[in-house]
Amino acid sequence: MEPLIQMRNLEKAFEAGGSKFFVLRRITLDIQQGEFVTFMGPSGAGKSTLLSIIGMLDSAWSGEYYFLDQPVHKLNVKKRNELHKANIGFVFQSYHLIDNLTVFENLEIPLSYKNVPHKERVSLVCDILDRFNIVGKKDLFPNQLSGGQQQLVGVARAVIQNPKLILADEPTGNLHSAQGDEIMQLFKRLNDGGTTIIQVTHSERNAMYGHRIIQLKDGWVVSEEKAAARVG
Amino acid sequence: MITLLQDLRYAVRMLLKNPGFTLVAVLTLALGIGANTAIFSVVNTVLLKPLPYPKPDNLVKIWTHFTGIGLPNDQNWFSPPEFRDVQQQNRSFSDISVISPGTYSLGVSGNPQSLNGATVSPSFFNLLGVRPYLGRTFLPDEGEQGHDRVVVLGYGLWQRVFAADPQIIGRDIAIDGRSCKVIGVMQQGFDYPFPSDLWTPQAFAPTDFAPNNRGNHGYEVLARIKPGLSLAQARSDMETVSKSIIEQNREYPYQRFGFALILHPLLEETVGDVKTSLWVLLGAVGFVLLLVCANVAGLLLVRSTARQKEIAVRVALGAGIRRITRQLLTESLLLSLLGGFLGLLLTPLLLRVIVTLSTTALPRVVSTGIDVGALLFTFAVAVGTGILFGLAPALEASRGVQYQILKEGGRTGTEGRASHRLRRFFVSAEAALAVLLLAGSGLLLRSFVKLLDVDPGFHAAGVLTAQIALPTAKYAKPEQARAFFDELISRVQQLPGVQAAGAVSILPLSGTGNSGTTTVDSRAVAPQDASPEADWRVVTPGFFQAMGVSLISGRYFDARDSDTAAPVAIIDETMARTYWPNEDPIGKRIKRGGMESTMPWMTIVGVVHHVRYRTLEARSRVQLYWPEAQRPTNFMGLAIRTAADPMSLAPAVQKTVLEIDPQQPVDRVLTME
Numbered sequence: 001m002e003p004l005i006q007m008r009n010l011e012k013a014f015e016a017g018g019s020k021f022f023v024l025r026r027i028t029l030d031i032q033q034g035e036f037v038t039f040m041g042p043s044g045a046g047k048s049t050l051l052s053i054i055g056m057l058d059s060a061w062s063g064e065y066y067f068l069d070q071p072v073h074k075l076n077v078k079k080r081n082e083l084h085k086a087n088i089g090f091v092f093q094s095y096h097l098i099d100n101l102t103v104f105e106n107l108e109i110p111l112s113y114k115n116v117p118h119k120e121r122v123s124l125v126c127d128i129l130d131r132f133n134i135v136g137k138k139d140l141f142p143n144q145l146s147g148g149q150q151q152l153v154g155v156a157r158a159v160i161q162n163p164k165l166i167l168a169d170e171p172t173g174n175l176h177s178a179q180g181d182e183i184m185q186l187f188k189r190l191n192d193g194g195t196t197i198i199q200v201t202h203s204e205r206n207a208m209y210g211h212r213i214i215q216l217k218d219g220w221v222v223s224e225e226k227a228a229a230r231v232g
Numbered sequence: 233m234i235t236l237l238q239d240l241r242y243a244v245r246m247l248l249k250n251p252g253f254t255l256v257a258v259l260t261l262a263l264g265i266g267a268n269t270a271i272f273s274v275v276n277t278v279l280l281k282p283l284p285y286p287k288p289d290n291l292v293k294i295w296t297h298f299t300g301i302g303l304p305n306d307q308n309w310f311s312p313p314e315f316r317d318v319q320q321q322n323r324s325f326s327d328i329s330v331i332s333p334g335t336y337s338l339g340v341s342g343n344p345q346s347l348n349g350a351t352v353s354p355s356f357f358n359l360l361g362v363r364p365y366l367g368r369t370f371l372p373d374e375g376e377q378g379h380d381r382v383v384v385l386g387y388g389l390w391q392r393v394f395a396a397d398p399q400i401i402g403r404d405i406a407i408d409g410r411s412c413k414v415i416g417v418m419q420q421g422f423d424y425p426f427p428s429d430l431w432t433p434q435a436f437a438p439t440d441f442a443p444n445n446r447g448n449h450g451y452e453v454l455a456r457i458k459p460g461l462s463l464a465q466a467r468s469d470m471e472t473v474s475k476s477i478i479e480q481n482r483e484y485p486y487q488r489f490g491f492a493l494i495l496h497p498l499l500e501e502t503v504g505d506v507k508t509s510l511w512v513l514l515g516a517v518g519f520v521l522l523l524v525c526a527n528v529a530g531l532l533l534v535r536s537t538a539r540q541k542e543i544a545v546r547v548a549l550g551a552g553i554r555r556i557t558r559q560l561l562t563e564s565l566l567l568s569l570l571g572g573f574l575g576l577l578l579t580p581l582l583l584r585v586i587v588t589l590s591t592t593a594l595p596r597v598v599s600t601g602i603d604v605g606a607l608l609f610t611f612a613v614a615v616g617t618g619i620l621f622g623l624a625p626a627l628e629a630s631r632g633v634q635y636q637i638l639k640e641g642g643r644t645g646t647e648g649r650a651s652h653r654l655r656r657f658f659v660s661a662e663a664a665l666a667v668l669l670l671a672g673s674g675l676l677l678r679s680f681v682k683l684l685d686v687d688p689g690f691h692a693a694g695v696l697t698a699q700i701a702l703p704t705a706k707y708a709k710p711e712q713a714r715a716f717f718d719e720l721i722s723r724v725q726q727l728p729g730v731q732a733a734g735a736v737s738i739l740p741l742s743g744t745g746n747s748g749t750t751t752v753d754s755r756a757v758a759p760q761d762a763s764p765e766a767d768w769r770v771v772t773p774g775f776f777q778a779m780g781v782s783l784i785s786g787r788y789f790d791a792r793d794s795d796t797a798a799p800v801a802i803i804d805e806t807m808a809r810t811y812w813p814n815e816d817p818i819g820k821r822i823k824r825g826g827m828e829s830t831m832p833w834m835t836i837v838g839v840v841h842h843v844r845y846r847t848l849e850a851r852s853r854v855q856l857y858w859p860e861a862q863r864p865t866n867f868m869g870l871a872i873r874t875a876a877d878p879m880s881l882a883p884a885v886q887k888t889v890l891e892i893d894p895q896q897p898v899d900r901v902l903t904m905e
Contacts, residue, residue, distance in 0.1 A: 055548070057547070084550065085550035096541070096545045096548075098542055098545060100242065100246055101242070109549055112235065112238070114550060
């Protein structure tokens with residue numbers, strides 16, 4: 001089976017004052033379907049940038065990037081958008097729920113952008129509310145939820161489309177440990193269900209939930225290792 | 233459709249969630265649209281629309297020109313002899329008419345009314361090309377004495393006082409105590425010269441054309457240039473006529489005063505005084521519109537910065553640029569339309585306020601309606617600005633998601649460079665425009681403050697004024713008018729609260745004036761300079777005291793100055809200084825008319841402070857006063873000084889007038905302030 005993600009000599013740099021500053025240097029890696037991968041490294045290592053490139057939110061890079069055998073580096077903006085919309089869900093450190101939309105509407109938004117018919121959207125949202133046990137919160141606004149609840153909604157929003165890949169950038173960064181564990185347990189269950197997950201984290205504890213840890217430093221992949229015994 | 237409704241619902245929610253921003257943006261747009269449309273509508277009606285007469289470009293006002301007479305632009309009205317000269321000698325007019333605006337008393341049972349109107353040549357209505365609504369206008373022979381007891385009513389008067397009676401034609405009504413037959417009612421909206429309620433025919437007597445009367449400049453003249461002739465040709469013709477008048481009347485000082493005949497297009501005459509002010513005002517509100525656009529654009533750009541995170545999240549969730557644009561467009565459109573519609577509602581209100589406040593100051597303004605073109609233009613500009621800059625976040629998003637915005641803490645993204653530059657431009661533009669407007673306002677304010685500092689020559693505070701026009705038919709003899717005003721002043725002086733009371737033929741700042749050639753008996757000036765044009769005023773004892781006009785030397789008029797006493801006069805300080813520079817003018821002589829005039833010499837008994845009769849901005853001409861007892865007039869303005877609120881005396885004054893004559897209306901009862 002072909003890897004879900006293949007990257008070959010991927011680089012990102014920007015010009016400043018006549019010099020070139022590399023954010024990512026010759027990134028070459030494969031990520032298989034169903035893997036749970038963690039990117040770790042010091043601040044400025046390029047972890048989040050790599051995540052944004054994988055998520056097709058950043059198009060200013062060079063090299064080769066294949067997603068489901070599709071050459072992303074050759075696709076135009078529209079096709080990339082379609083590929084990303086159909087297959088990738090995002091979970092952010094700061095949840096990034098839209099403040100003026102209710103929980104129900106926040107969950108509905110990505111389906112709306114996929115042109116899912118209204119009735120089907122309603123059905124899917126109700127289903128995910130039930131699955132995540134947040135039916136009672138559906139009419140609340142994000143500022144009426146706790147941090148953990150907001151992140152729960154963020155994860156629900158990411159998975160509502162049944163994406164092949166979930167990208168999580170410091171998903172528990174703003175949560176206390178109990179809430180963080182809850183979220184990581186959720187990720188584990190999703191991964192057990194076949195969803196590929198790539199997370200960026202500084203937390204060793206969170207990294208243990210995954211299969212593999214890729215260390216980055218100064219834009220380079222410096223090491224890859226299996227995660228220690230998984231938290232059961 | 234459902235998505236559109238979602239976008240709309242979200243847009244409403246966004247606006248409600250930011251009430252401050254929404255209110256400012258909507259009000260700004262509304263005020264910009266409303267103010268611009270209202271002002272442009274006024275400018276269009278007052279300045280730009282042609283006069284509502286056939287071939288209005290051929291209509292002209294004619295003025296006589298006398299150098300150094302102290303009138304604005306040295307322009308003066310016509311005397312009857314001068315009018316006849318132009319009427320007989322011109323080659324360029326198909327029609328010519330005198331106009332003598334005045335106040336008329338309408339004798340309606342139990343409720344005498346004072347009305348504005350004009351006495352005009354019989355050809356007046358034909359000249360303008362206007363037809364009556366009912367009946368007819370004047371026939372040529374109705375311009376002759378004995379045939380002139382006819383009147384044409386204005387539409388508004390016919391409706392107001394005569395209940396739009398269709399049988400009004402042929403009815404006799406009392407105008408100035410004379411029975412006049414109603415021969416016609418004019419079309420609604422016709423009120424020239426503004427504001428006229430009725431018109432009577434001018435019937436000159438033979439004595440009106442006497443040489444002595446050449447200096448009695450009391451008539452406006454309107455003419456229509458013949459078809460095929462230009463204004464330049466008509467002006468050239470008037471040059472010829474003026475030379476002829478000078479030549480034929482050598483005994484009159486036409487040559488010395490640089491006499492000429494001046495033509496102005498009627499539209500320019502109608503709006504000339506207000507043209508500059510209105511264009512300046514239009515420019516100012518144009519700046520306001522620019523300010524509005526800059527303000528709204530700036531507000532939206534700032535908001536777009538605040539929404540960068542949200543837009544980035546939406547893009548991260550799969551929103552395409554089209555979808556983002558559509559959502560933002562819905563929001564901008566909603567905001568802009570709210571502002572636009574509020575502007576549409578505001579426009580008629582603003583217009584009504586402007587029209588109400590400027591009815592007496594701006595000619596033609598009462599017929600102002602909303603100019604649809606201006607409304608659409610300002611609506612499009614303001615709403616378009618709102619839509620354009622509301623799409624700014626979409627423009628940013630089209631450049632790709634700034635992932636840094638989404639990273640870490642959800643901090644708001646920094647403004648894009650282009651957006652920042654644009655916003656700085658708008659802020660600078662707003663500041664510059666605001667400074668310009670403030671500077672203009674400051675200058676206007678300074679002019680106004682300077683005006684307040686001007687010494688008008690009298691003290692307006694605490695003075696009640698009223699106008700009385702005694703009908704000539706009822707008060708045909710001078711002693712009748714004298715008796716009326718003597719009785720009236722005597723009774724008013726006894727009213728509780730009255731400190732001083734008197735009357736004058738024309739009140740200060742009333743917009744009109746009476747003047748004539750005046751000859752001084754002084755060795756300080758050469759004979760050719762001894763006959764200036766002076767403002768003439770008839771006053772009763774008590775007038776100067778009531779108006780607070782201070783006495784510089786000599787005395788005020790009093791009971792000694794009766795009709796049987798020697799003729800006396802009071803002059804103003806300017807005349808005293810000019811013609812008796814090194815001596816006391818008290819006891820010196822002065823008379824009405826030129827050197828050859830047979831009018832009696834009057835002895836100067838007093839010198840008073842100069843009064844600004846015409847405007848506060850400029851000094852008036854030299855001034856000559858004589859006692860009402862020695863030469864009564866039927867038209868006087870009362871001046872009553874009190875320590876209390878002047879308007880509190882109004883009912884008592886009106887009651888006093890009616891006690892003397894139950895048919896006599898009292899007009900324009902106002903405080904002097």
